[in-house]
Amino acid sequence: MTNTIADIEEADVILITGSNTTENHPVISSGVKRAVTQKGTQLIVVDPRRIRITRYADKWLRQNLGTDVAWINGLMHVIIKEGLHDKQFIEERTEGYDELEKMVDKFTPDFVEQITGIPAQELIDAARLYAGAERGCILYCMGITQHTTGTDNVKSLANLAMLCGNMGIAGGGVNPLRGQNNVQGACDMGGLPDVYSGYQKIIDEAARHRMAEAWGVETLPDQPGMKVTHMMPAAHDGTFKALYIIGENPLVSDPDVNHAEKCLDNLEFMVVQDIFLTETAQRADVVLPSACYAEKDGTFTNSERRVQRVRKAVEPPGEAWDDWKILCEIATRMGYAMAYDSSQQIMEEISKVTPSYAGINYERIAHEGLHWPCPTTEHPGTPILHGAQFTRGKGLFHAIDFIEPAEKTDAEYPLYLTTGRLLYQYHTGTMSMRTGGLNQIAPEAFVEISAPDARKFELEEGTLVNIASRRGTIQARIKISRKAVDGTVFIPFHFASAAANRLTNAALDPISGIPEYKVCAVKVSKAA
Amino acid sequence: MPSENSVLINGNRFSYKPGDTILEVAHRNSIDIPTLCYLKGTSPTGACRMCVVEVKGARSLVASCSAPVAPNMVVQTETPQVIEARRMVLQLLLSSGNHNCAVSGSTANNWTEFQLSVIKAEENTELCPVWGDCRLQDLAFRYQVTGERFEPTETAYEMETANPFxxxxxxxxxxxxxxxxxxxxxxxxxxxxxxxxxxxxxxxxxxxxxxxxxxxxxxxxxxxxxxxxxxxxKDARYEARPWETQKVRTTCTYCGVGCQIYLHVKNNRVVKASGAEEAAPNFGSLCVKGRFGFDFIDSPDRLKTPLIKDNGTFREASWDEALDLVARKLGEIKAEHGADTIGFLTSARISNEENYIAQKFARAVVQTNNVDHCARL
CATH class of the missing domain: 3.30.70.20 (Alpha-Beta Plaits)
Known part of the structure; x- marks a missing residue:
């Protein structure tokens, strides 16, 4: 997030898209609802499903799946045409505006309506509303990113925010809501193929030398590594031999799970380090038991870049160890002596080698976390990014054209499928499905379908159906819901027994490598 | 000369911002006015009248939670009249239902005996589950009030147990x-x-x-x-008394909001979770998973020992054997096929420190940049 969670309530207008906020980030959704009900903030929601947050929306635009670049360009078209853009901000803080203006020229409200299904007047009204705000905040989530055009979608939202001068101010910003407790921290710490901690680039020779020196090795590999979405096919081809998986369950969470299974089975050696014997761990050669969050000290970095303490409350079960200790022991056995007394000692090393974390230590975050970048121990942290200038200097507009999703419906697969989470379960259910009450309320997968579609395909509430895509078939029961839009069904991906990801398309965004979980074509028929 | 925006509370002068209530000014200056219905951050209802204070010139006592401060107001927060009013409020509340923490039905002059009898009766599950962690009980103790002044009222509504939480x-x-x-x-x-x-x-x-x-x-x-x-x-209700648990402040393990949470621990088990009201980003709020979804921690299905697969089935192994095997296999594959045929998935579930060590392990020890995690999934 460029801004903070508390900052959302400072906005005059909030635009939420691709985020089922009340179910996936309930506590953030409360901030949005407080702003709307108590402070007069206006809310625009752009989402195909009638999710609960739409109840609070002044404007709800219902786009066709996978058409986000089109409606965002459409908003910008209207804003520019009506002269509502922030000319001073564009002039002083950005570059590339002319190309953007040229690109969005063709995205007239009528043209956008043809692509997105959003009525032209609705688009115009929403554009005026967002552009009219002194402080406009954009919140988005996986509904924006999990597309083959995910990177384009995000850049388009950044275009929109910059066009209206909504960057670097309280109550503004472009704010991705992170879905996992420490996904921000995993990225910050270099859990990515092309960067060390603090996003220091592998290909930057100076950074590489600094890290090699800090780690006491002669050299470090100088080419970016493979993304997970590329490791899998390489395993399938046999060019990739071993995978060491920590706390992940790709056999439920990966796209096209049938294919992922074959990939993992083809590995010569697989280690899984986890707290449960997950679907993935069952296929491992060695399983190493680790301590869960309540059993160890450390830090997580939340969605707003706030580094917060995790504290040990109970002892781990049996012989489970802290994840870092396991890795240190293996490193030592491989001839690289690695030993730490505590997670605090590791944080001291992190702050030495990571400029954006340099000012962070356990004493400073004992009561309340700090937002990175925090370059010195006197620095108060950075709640709002891009204040005086952008990280790269000037903010760059990207002129982006609309590209259709990778898979379209046809006569054989006439319905779109989109996937997501439920309030009462979490990701692959490894943790949440151990609480009886959560299972009582959300016991199994279902196919959410609109009443007209249910009639069309002669399906009733509770009917057990086969849902098939070009990649696989699962069974689940029909749930007729007002949330569903005609022509699109929704299936939560939590449940391994009816894994929605047996259906999803592994087509990737060319830049981020994110799979298109949010759009694929399916057919639904009564189970025999 | 007193400045325009100042108020005199218990003889001390404090400044205030326009719109501040008496309660807000008092709390900011560490003057303890007891409250029951007041909930910070919400509009005051003035319903319970526990926070009444004496304001010079006012015809009756004033509910400090909803009364805005006026210039040069003179406030007393603990006069005999105020105390009597609060005692009356408490007596009425104690007789309004089933407040069987035994405050009701005893008299103030045998308090010690009363305490002893309660401690004896503590095993009784009919006692209130929040005994010892109850604002009403605390205030009854503070103002030495019992519930016998008025006839207790019967409750017309049955307990609702029809949900899991x-x-x-x-x-x-x-x-x-x-x-x-x-x-x-x-x-x-x-x-x-x-x-x-x-x-x-x-x-x-x-x-x-x-x-x-x-x-x-x-x-x-x-x-x-x-x-x-x-x-x-529902689950924590009779699991632990508040003084038997230790509260450990940590960060919730579900979504990326990073709610600050207290885990309440008894005998090495998490028995309850509550939101940390004093800290951002959630200021006490949680969702259903953060508050109730902690059973996985001591699930019997947790992995407790390393496992090695022999001929398609797992067997338990010692750490030494498992770690040696992993080190040897990774070394062999690296030697035979090259470091870049090995990959690491770090995790959005583990700590920063552990992610840092994982990528350091991949890069410095195995010498590959094949490091990724499920940010996209």
Missing amino acids: ILRDFSRCIQCGRCVQACNEVQVNQAIHFGYRGAATKIIAAGDRPYINSDCVFCGECVQACPVGALVE
Whole structure:
């Protein structure tokens, strides 16, 4: 997030898209609802499903799946045409505006309506509303990113925010809501193929030398590594031999799970380090038991870049160890002596080698976390990014054209499928499905379908159906819901027994490598 | 000369901002005015009258939670008249339902004996589950009040047990309305409201249905706001007394909001979770998973020992054997096929420190940049 969670309530207008906020980030959704009900903030929601947050929306635009670049360009078209853009901000803080203006020229409200299904007047009204705000905040989530055009979608939202001068101010910003407790921290710490901690680039020779020196090795590999979405096919081809998986369950969470299974089975050696014997761990050669969050000290970095303490409350079960200790022991056995007394000692090393974390230590975050970048121990942290200038200097507009999703419906697969989470379960259910009450309320997968579609395909509430895509078939029961839009069904991906990801398309965004979980074509028929 | 925006409380002069209530100025300056219905961050209801104070020139006592400060106001927070009023409020509340923490029915002059008898009776599960962690009980103790002054009232409404998380015991409800404020003004789930009228008043969800059949999403904000034993966690209810548990402040392990949470621990088990009200980003709020989804921690299915697969089945192994095997195999594959045929998936579930060590391990030890995690999935 460029801004903070508390900052959302400072906005005059909030635009939420691709985020089922009340179910996936309930506590953030409360901030949005407080702003709307108590402070007069206006809310625009752009989402195909009638999710609960739409109840609070002044404007709800219902786009066709996978058409986000089109409606965002459409908003910008209207804003520019009506002269509502922030000319001073564009002039002083950005570059590339002319190309953007040229690109969005063709995205007239009528043209956008043809692509997105959003009525032209609705688009115009929403554009005026967002552009009219002194402080406009954009919140988005996986509904924006999990597309083959995910990177384009995000850049388009950044275009929109910059066009209206909504960057670097309280109550503004472009704010991705992170879905996992420490996904921000995993990225910050270099859990990515092309960067060390603090996003220091592998290909930057100076950074590489600094890290090699800090780690006491002669050299470090100088080419970016493979993304997970590329490791899998390489395993399938046999060019990739071993995978060491920590706390992940790709056999439920990966796209096209049938294919992922074959990939993992083809590995010569697989280690899984986890707290449960997950679907993935069952296929491992060695399983190493680790301590869960309540059993160890450390830090997580939340969605707003706030580094917060995790504290040990109970002892781990049996012989489970802290994840870092396991890795240190293996490193030592491989001839690289690695030993730490505590997670605090590791944080001291992190702050030495990571400029954006340099000012962070356990004493400073004992009561309340700090937002990175925090370059010195006197620095108060950075709640709002891009204040005086952008990280790269000037903010760059990207002129982006609309590209259709990778898979379209046809006569054989006439319905779109989109996937997501439920309030009462979490990701692959490894943790949440151990609480009886959560299972009582959300016991199994279902196919959410609109009443007209249910009639069309002669399906009733509770009917057990086969849902098939070009990649696989699962069974689940029909749930007729007002949330569903005609022509699109929704299936939560939590449940391994009816894994929605047996259906999803592994087509990737060319830049981020994110799979298109949010759009694929399916057919639904009564189970025999 | 007193400045324009100043107020005299208990003889001390304090400045204030326009719009501040007497209670806000007092609390900011560490003057303890007791409250029951007041819920920070929500609009004051002035319902319980526990926070009354004496204001010079006012005809009657003033509810400090809802009374804005006026220039040069003179306030006394603990006069005999104030104390008597608070005692009366407490006596009425104690007789309003099932407040059987034994404060009711005893007299102030045998307090020590009374305490002893309560400690003896503590095993009795009919005792209130929040005994020792109850605002009403605390205030009764502070003002040395018992419940025998008025005839106790029978409760007309039955306990609601029809959902897996929250128990609603209307017999202990003092209708302070904190839960209603928490639901409507803090979480804005708008699931519960005051229903009926007069003596029949009840906190209701969706036209008086059980929580499970209403808009309730079981965030538990109402439980955290309840100052008495009317709303309690169903599982934690008789698991542990508050003084038997240790509270450990940590960060929630579910989504990326990073809510600050207290894990309540008894005998090496997490028995309850509550939101940390003093810290960003959640200031006490949680969702259903953060508040109730901690059973996985001591699940019997947790992995407890390393496992090695022999001929397609797992067997338990020692750490030494498992670690040696992993080190040897990774070394062999690296030697035979090259470091870049090995990959590491770090995790959005583990700590920063562990992610850092994981990528250091991949890069410095194995010498590959094949490091990724499920950020995209």
